Amino acid sequence: MTNIAIVTGASSGLGAKIVQQLAEGAFGPLDQIWSVSRRAERTSPRVRPFALDLTDPVSFDVLERSLSEAPGARVALLVNNAGFGTFGDFADMPAADNANMVRLLMLAPVELTYRTLPYMAAGSRILNVASVAAFMPQPGLATYSAAKRFVLDFSRALDAELGSVGIHVTALCPKFMRTGFLDHAGADDVAADMAGLTGFEDVERVARLALGAAREGRALCIPSADMRAFYVAAKLLPYPLVLNLERALMNLGEMRGSKRVP
Ligand SMILES: NC(=O)c1ccc[n+]([C@@H]2O[C@H](COP(=O)([O-])OP(=O)(O)OC[C@H]3O[C@@H](n4cnc5c(N)ncnc54)[C@H](OP(=O)(O)O)[C@@H]3O)[C@@H](O)[C@H]2O)c1
Helix, strand or coil: CEEEEEEECCCCHHHHHHHHHHHCCECECCCEEEEEECCCCCCCCCEEEEECCCCCCHHHHHHHHHHHHCCCEEEEEEEECCCCCCCCCHHHCCHHHHHHHHHHHHHHHHHHHHHHHHHCCCCCEEEEECCHHHHCCCCCCHHHHHHHHHHHHHHHHHHHHHHHHCCEEEEECCCCECCHHHHCCCHHHHHHHHHHHHCCECHHHHHHHHHHHHHHCCCEECCCHHHHHHHHHHHHCCHHHHHHHHHHHHHHHHHHHHHHCC
16 A cells, blocks of 8 residues: 655745654654645655646646556545735736636645545545635735635535535634735735734644644634634624724734834
8 A cells, every 4th residue: 555645835835844744753653755836856864746737737637647557546635735826906807817816726625635535545634725814805815715615515515515525624714824825915914914923823824733633523623713713703793893804913923024124
């Protein structure tokens, strides 16, 4: 049997950290770690790089064929992590960005889950990287937050479906992390405003907590306490109220941020 973990978006940020921790044994013994992203390199002997663009459906065929060719392939862990977000008003955004967010954040996890499930068994795990942006609709991040909501709901429903066969799905909801994600247009400014209030997540800690939650078969992992409170508030309070509160906090963060810049 070949015990395999598949990690998408493995070339930087959270995905790279997850691959590193998997190689160090954070998820128990694995024969191979398949790292999938457009830039891909072998970072340890057990890492098998796949240079694939997950907005291209052919990439799913490549991975499915590779699984069928691996002797006794068993997918112990699938991490759907690849993603990017473009910040700003929907109408001003490049159409390609919106379409690619939909393909990468929603279609890719669905396709990869569907194609890897036949290679899973009791004890296998799926870790889907959502975001705190999933907790409520986010103006200025309309497509991204809706796509992350999809990831959150898809994960929770799938976990309830697959639990009876011993396969669990974890939705991970981190807040801002200092990764390549912030290089996208507008993201740095918004992150600076919010992080002025809430701070950034530590990527290493998020990876560790996420893998721990997946190992334990927990359906939801929200690494920071303030965002767990936000999750509850967004569920209990009317949307316009939470939105106004969020806007007020953003303005406060902006004011604090502008004080730091001479
Ligand atoms: N950073 C944050 O503040 C934050 C907060 C909440 C949630 N998240 C989520 O966390 C996940 C990881 O992001 P990150 O923060 O680690 O950002 P990152 O450093 O930019 O990593 C994104 C990864 O996705 C890969 N990727 C992007 N487009 C791809 C494509 N078309 N095909 C295949 N791979 C692709 C990138 O690799 P290549 O460029 O080599 O393809 C890279 O490895 C994302 O789902 C993001 O939405 C991030």
